[in-house]
Amino acid sequence: MHPGVISPTLLPARIATIAMAALLALATPAKAQDMANGSDLARRAVHVCAACHGDGGRSQNPAYPALAGQMPMYLARQLKDFRAQQRSEAGTQAYMWGVSALLDDDTIQALADYYSAQTPLAGHGKASPAVLRAGRDIFDNGLPAKGVRACASCHGEHAEGAAGFPRLAGQHADYLYAQLKGFGSRLRPHGVLMRAEAAHMSPVQMKAVAAYLQSL
Ligand code: HEC
Numbered sequence: 001m002h003p004g005v006i007s008p009t010l011l012p013a014r015i016a017t018i019a020m021a022a023l024l025a026l027a028t029p030a031k032a033q034d035m036a037n038g039s040d041l042a043r044r045a046v047h048v049c050a051a052c053h054g055d056g057g058r059s060q061n062p063a064y065p066a067l068a069g070q071m072p073m074y075l076a077r078q079l080k081d082f083r084a085q086q087r088s089e090a091g092t093q094a095y096m097w098g099v100s101a102l103l104d105d106d107t108i109q110a111l112a113d114y115y116s117a118q119t120p121l122a123g124h125g126k127a128s129p130a131v132l133r134a135g136r137d138i139f140d141n142g143l144p145a146k147g148v149r150a151c152a153s154c155h156g157e158h159a160e161g162a163a164g165f166p167r168l169a170g171q172h173a174d175y176l177y178a179q180l181k182g183f184g185s186r187l188r189p190h191g192v193l194m195r196a197e198a199a200h201m202s203p204v205q206m207k208a209v210a211a212y213l214q215s216l
């Protein structure tokens with residue numbers, strides 16, 4: 001079940017937040033000049049992140065987006081949006097607000113650098129060739145009759161991402177589909193560029209493009 005769709009149990013997120021607080025407290029040195037820097041804290045924090053996002057951010061569970069190989073600028077902005085309680089879908093409120101509240105800017109940057117350097121999740125899924133072809137057509141060409149632009153023009157020819165435009169290749173289709181539906185709402189304020197695209201796609205088209213992206 002996708003946590004954005006079904007109200008998630010809060011227990012794992014609470015435990016993760018407590019674990020993170022404990023790790024960061026352990027890292028607090030007695031003397032200010034020994035203050036752990038962002039990358040020390042990030043090295044500890046990834047153990048907590050891995051409980052949900054998987055080893056190196058290669059999540060095997062579609063409820064948790066993959067982070068490996070994601071654009072560092074995009075990752076840092078999402079973590080800051082969670083911390084500021086601006087990105088606020090049900091799943092992110094339950095899972096990411098508590099953990100991100102404990103991260104300072106240096107640690108966020110170090111986490112973004114760490115995950116962007118990991119080998120991305122390989123393409124996967126069992127969609128039919130017809131669905132994959134339909135998804136690829138939307139990704140490469142958009143839906144000109146509806147004013148939907150080619151996804152590739154922002155997300156890169158192979159959905160590899162660029163700067164603030166996230167990598168989509170290999171990402172779980174369920175997660176991608178949930179985001180496309182969610183961009184119609186105000187829950188992702190930085191998703192403003194996506195609102196027009198998502199508003200003019202049918203659920204069938206969203207599912208096709210999501211399946212294609214997962215297969216890359
Ligand atoms: C208890 C589980 C849990 C833990 C621990 C956790 N996350 Fe998440 N994270 C989630 C879920 C669930 C989502 C997606 C929410 C949704 O579907 O909207 C998410 C989303 C994200 C996203 C957005 C991804 C995207 O493609 O936009 C980023 C970035 C992220 N997490 C980073 C981290 C980092 C870094 C850590 C460790 C400091 C961490 N998470 C710890 C569950 C967790």
Ligand code: HEC
Pocket residue numbers: 065077138139142148149150151152153154155164165166168176177179180188189190191192193194197209
């Ligand atoms: C004009 C540029 C632009 C175009 C065209 C575009 N996107 Fe995006 N997309 C973005 C930006 C910017 C974000 C990051 C939003 C944020 O930070 O919240 C994004 C985010 C996304 C996400 C969320 C990823 C995640 O990890 O949470 C999905 C899914 C997505 N786009 C799919 C698509 C698809 C499918 C198309 C084509 C139909 C498309 N995009 C076309 C700019 C664009």
